[in-house]
Amino acid sequence: MVYIKDIGTPITDTELIDSVLAGRRDDYAELVRRHHGAVLGLCRAMLGDPALAEDAAQESFLNAYRSLGDFRGGAAFSTWLYRIATNRCLDHIRRRARRAEESLDALIESAGPDIERMLDAGQPARDPVEDADLAARVLARLSPDYRLILTLREVQGLSYDELADALECSLDAVKARLRRARAALQEEVRHILGTRGV
Amino acid sequence: MEEDRDWERLRAAFLRRPSPPSAAETERFVSRVMAGLPDAAPAPEERAWLDARWLAPALAFAAAALSLSFALPPGEDEPSTALLVAAAGAGPAADWAARPAERGALEALSPEER
Numbered sequence: 001m002v003y004i005k006d007i008g009t010p011i012t013d014t015e016l017i018d019s020v021l022a023g024r025r026d027d028y029a030e031l032v033r034r035h036h037g038a039v040l041g042l043c044r045a046m047l048g049d050p051a052l053a054e055d056a057a058q059e060s061f062l063n064a065y066r067s068l069g070d071f072r073g074g075a076a077f078s079t080w081l082y083r084i085a086t087n088r089c090l091d092h093i094r095r096r097a098r099r100a101e102e103s104l105d106a107l108i109e110s111a112g113p114d115i116e117r118m119l120d121a122g123q124p125a126r127d128p129v130e131d132a133d134l135a136a137r138v139l140a141r142l143s144p145d146y147r148l149i150l151t152l153r154e155v156q157g158l159s160y161d162e163l164a165d166a167l168e169c170s171l172d173a174v175k176a177r178l179r180r181a182r183a184a185l186q187e188e189v190r191h192i193l194g195t196r197g198v
Numbered sequence: 199m200e201e202d203r204d205w206e207r208l209r210a211a212f213l214r215r216p217s218p219p220s221a222a223e224t225e226r227f228v229s230r231v232m233a234g235l236p237d238a239a240p241a242p243e244e245r246a247w248l249d250a251r252w253l254a255p256a257l258a259f260a261a262a263a264l265s266l267s268f269a270l271p272p273g274e275d276e277p278s279t280a281l282l283v284a285a286a287g288a289g290p291a292a293d294w295a296a297r298p299a300e301r302g303a304l305e306a307l308s309p310e311e312r
Contacts, residue, residue: 021239062234132216150213186204
């Protein structure tokens with residue numbers, strides 16, 4: 001189905017939400033279609049595991065449907081959805097935290113040279129799936145807060161204002177947390193590479 | 199400058215935008231989500247008026263003011279400006295205001311008689 005009002009005027013997210021709330025349940029499919037990529041990307045970056053990310057993204061859309069009546073339209077639907085997806089990912093991370101995390105030694109031993117190669121722009125590109133997996137393992141060593149803000153800013157490309165909406169904090173807090181998150185990632189990579197430096 | 203370059207290398211290596219899912223993957227995902235939706239449509243928020251947080255204290259203040267206006271005994275009327283002006287020839291306005299008994303007699307006089 002093509003969701004346009006007139007020629008060249010696509011139906012907005014807010015209009016689709018109104019339509020779903022009015023009882024046209026099938027219109028929710030278009031909202032899912034529009035935001036699937038972004039929500040799945042966030043979940044993958046947060047959780048690392050593609051299967052778990054898929055589950056978290058699905059749960060996020062189901063939760064969003066149940067709470068659709070609470071959406072006020074003050075922020076963009078995507079920002080509201082990010083908030084829901086973030087909470088789902090944090091739940092998964094908390095549950096997973098009880099399991100043993102990969103030790104720094106194990107990561108260095110199994111992936112140290114590959115990480116160095118990833119950082120060297122002159123090296124030939126590797127399998128993007130392997131690279132994504134390795135990036136997820138490195139990011140998994142950061143705190144969920146840092147992983148989240150780095151993903152939303154650097155991967156999803158949210159502005160500072162959108163970050164403040166999604167994370168429900170002030171602009172100053174966003175900037176400070178982002179600075180600390182970048183420093184933490186630099187420090188982590190420095191540890192992994194040892195004296196070779198970043 | 200050097201720090202910026204370092205950060206760009208890290209960003210490019212570890213914070214890449216993943217390739218978007220294919221149309222077929224998205225359609226499969228949409229089907230799964232739609233199959234999992236509850237039968238009931240999501241209910242619009244019914245207590246939207248609660249969002250106007252200023253309304254509760256404003257209503258409480260209005261109710262308190264209204265009940266006070268009924269509960270307190272009425273005070274003695276202040277002399278109007280017209281009466282004060284009219285009494286200007288009979289003495290200081292303050293003296294006249296302090297002798298309410300004389301007001302009736304004064305008010306009975308025409309302006310020329312005053």
